[in-house]
Amino acid sequence: MKADNPIYFFEHILTKDGINSMIKKFRKKYLSGEYTISSINEESLNFTIFDTDSEGKEHFYNVSFQDFLKPLMKKEFYNSLSLIKQYYQREDISNSGYQKYLNSIFNEIQYLINNNLKILRNHPYILAPLEELIIRINEGYFYGLKNDFRIDTRDLKIQQKDYMTNPEIVDAIFGYLSGYNEKKEKIMDDSQFDLMISYINYFVDNLDMPQLKGTIKHINITKELLRFSFYVLHKELYGTNKRKRELYDFMYLVFDDFDKNTLSENSLHSKFSVCKDIQNEGFISPIIRDYLDKR
Template sequence: MSEIDLDQYLGSNDPHFNVNAQGWYFEFTGHKKPHCQISFETFVAAVHEAYHFVLQNRDKPFACLNLLKSFPEKYRLLEDDHVVIIDRLLGALSHHPEFADLRIPFMQIVDYRHILKPYDQDEDIINHRWEFDFDILKQEVNKLTSTNEKMAYIVNTLTDFRQKMPAMDEITTAYYLDTQFIEKCVSEGKRIQMLDQLRSGQAYAASIINEGKTLEDKKLVMEEILRYMSGFNHAGRKIMKEDDYQLLLSYTVAYLETENVPVITKRLPQLEIPIEYIRYSYYLIHKSLYGTRKIKMSMIDFLHAVFSQFDNTEKTTTKIKFSTEPKTYKADTGHQ
């Protein structure tokens, strides 16, 4: 491929792509070339094709995924070549001005990248220096005594993170977005404020707490408890497809709005977690929002309507075992 051919990639009509392409060019021609065998010409042609396809098909995540799956044969790629192309693509998309509209195909690509080369087996990830770590943040916050000190620590960390994020490389950006660092920090801040309110006597019982909760407050509780379902189980398998996870969230929000079973257009297939985990997760939602003095039968009905996994279980059994915590639930889900 000639230098003239490269001009279409380094000087295209898309300024955002051009900036990234220039950086990749210096990366490939410098002393820190990525761990791959392909030439820069092949690399940039593949990323250019995928980048523009995603922009034009942002509502078609599986079409984007199928395109990437065709690349090894089309461009004669080795596994490391394929991973490098996907990592650089994710980096360009993560900083795109319209990233909010690209999030669905982006997360689908992140999942595919993890399947190709699991992050916990990737030397670039294992040896990477993570400046921001949510578990460490929680440890530091727990050392502080007052709510104001804890909130200040979280706010200062998020401010620092947002200032440094534009300069992060593709692997780092994809890692933080995939692990939802910002969302976890925000949820932790709201959790601390809620606990402070409870300790100060602003609410006395779950029924009273619920009266003051807006739908957004309820969604926050629900999303925090169900978030683990968007990830992987202890065996490294995806718990559920991203579109099924988003459907589950929409069903649950609809339930929280009316406390009745919403219209179910599609039931969810078998998840890669035991039925006990699903049941207990919704018990935690019930406990947080409605208390445990009287279990709402409508939530039991909701579980049986949404999850096909409950087909061979009686509703009375679900209600009786509703509050039974699975032995490894906390370890597997990260809930405390």
């Protein structure tokens, strides 16, 4: 049944009707007239959107079907984890019975891959959450039952492993702040770094303000780079979805560098993705540097 099947969503989008339905929703979102489209790449399903900020400055940014689908897949991935755990609790079965259930999930994922090669070659990023699900099963995420399942993707002739959990995304983006800047200065105190990461992880998981034990003091990077780091976080978590204004409130309340007395909310919002004055220095996280390379 749909409600009990932990990989129903992926079964659906790996059908011709399912993936076409998602593409139709993507097109409807951006081609309905709400956005000004500058260019369209039909083959790769990439749109370039034109926008003007409150100061009259023009901005262009790209949106892709992959960006559109990624938050949905992330949501369904965590739903899959929850359903698999609930099965053990609901059925009150033995470990051996639960192992058979995990076996059936692996077999179904392998079946999906083997029978939907064309869709996966066109949209290889769909494979990533399924691979991550198998990793969780192998590592004993479900009640300590470890396995050694290995997905066979040789027929796909692709390599796809870009799916990260939320804490991994936070670490990949903000990990560089525990090191040194281009002047060989310590960017921030270790205790401040740990506190910042705990705040960000709480916000990402709950979309709400953590209970503050203190603000994050001045960080030895530019405000522009710190702001852009949060833009990358938003992009990685939510793709092209509408900006979450709660993130601006979080930045103002947590960081002394974003003091509302010296930086207006409108300024933070309008310049959120601006990076033209940021130097692509070697100390910056690779994931941020990739975004800077695209400007």
